[in-house]
Amino acid sequence: MAERLSADARKQALSGIPGWAELGGREAIGKTFVFKDFNEAFGFMTRAALVAEKMDHHPEWRNVYKTVEVVLATHDAGGVTARDIELAKAMNAIAKLTPT
Ligand SMILES: C[C@H](O)[C@H](O)[C@H]1CNC2=NC(N)=NC(=O)C2=N1
Structure with a gap:
């Protein structure tokens, strides 16, 4: 099973993924994406x-x-593992292909 990242490792990983931040009150990461429209x-x-x-x-x-x-x-x-970081990166890459 994937290992939880330490606070330092989370910070380090997040510094390389624009827009993602740690949540308050829960060990998780989040981002709000805003696009051009619902489509x-x-x-x-x-x-x-x-x-x-x-x-x-x-x-x-x-x-x-x-x-x-x-x-x-x-x-x-x-908590947060390398799998969350991997999916966060993939979501940023997908969002880049999508007009905002
Ligand atoms: C059995 C299966 O691998 C697990 O339930 C997976 C499915 N998808 C998941 N997704 C996320 N975000 N966290 C999990 O712990 C998780 N667990």
Whole structure:
């Protein structure tokens, strides 16, 4: 099973993934993506969902119109692991292909 990252390792990893930050009150990372419209937001979610399913690692997320709020944590590990960092990077790469 993946190991929880230390506070230092989380900070280090997050410094390389624009827009992602630690949540307050819970060991998890999050980012709010804002797109041009609902179509782009939902397109992002569709592409990200396919990648997440392939990784067997799934986001907690909420969509309102063109905004997608994402939270990533590894529930089995009780914190943030390399798998969350990997999915966060993949989501940033997908968002780059999507007009904002
Ligand atoms: C059995 C399966 O691998 C686990 O339930 C996976 C599925 N997807 C998951 N996704 C996330 N984000 N955290 C998990 O701990 C997790 N566990």
